[in-house]
Amino acid sequence: MDLTVRPVTPGFGAEVLGVDLSQQIGDNVFQQVRQAWLDADGILLLRDQDITAEQHIDFSRRFGELSVAAGGTALSAYYLPGHPEIYRVSNKKVDGKPQGREDAGTYWHSDGSWQPAPPMASLLHALEIPPVGGDTIFANMYRAYETLSAPMKRMLEELQVVHSLGAAVLKTSYGKEYVGNIEEAMAKNATHPVIRTHPESKRKALFVNKGFTSHIVGIPQAESEAILNFLFEHSTMPENLYRHRWQRHDLVIWDNRCAMHYAVADYKAHGDRYMHRTTVKGDKSY
């Protein structure tokens, strides 16, 4: 069976039609979905996926090994009981108890870019959607790289950049909920090239994000800030974005190696949003 794939923007992102993940899909169909995801620069939408947590996990595992909740951390409460592969993102409370992490990713980031081997992919499934708002915006980091001038590309090629959890604690909504001390958050960091090569497509992508990126290595702070601010602005220009307006049972798969995203927290006065996310482990950047 050949799947139908249609673009969601003129330049990147696609929707696949004709796949029902509540049924077992064969390797041939999975490979077509995976290829469609790579061809769409790492943003793929599958609508109407009325699937269980187990089916979400099984499908996600076909992309690679999944991250699981580490017990006893600040984030462990947000994982789905009995399913440590599922991270819950939600503003919902039941009997005063949060049903997920409310302000997850409400800033530009690539999931876990502060880790030495950041996650390859994330699969977010919408179970409850507010009547308005709660969109997720994606930025295409291949295009962010490709639309830089040749001299700028040459300069960035040499540079390494530090990403840290501490940067997000200082600069984003992460700060409100982080329970550890800032030194410990700063110590959770990794150094990556500013320009990374996607290990499958072999294309180059800009790998900086406003949430987790702290500073460029080996240059004065003022220069680092000026360069990074330019890159943040450049990578989020409107032509480079896809804004996903969620429908119940949408599944969106993104590639953290060539896309970053931003969860818009504008919906809370209008209703509940409840999402399940799985995260596929990745490799060291180069």
Ligand code: SIN
């Ligand atoms: C995330 O950053 O994984 C959360 C995205 C979202 O809730 O839209």
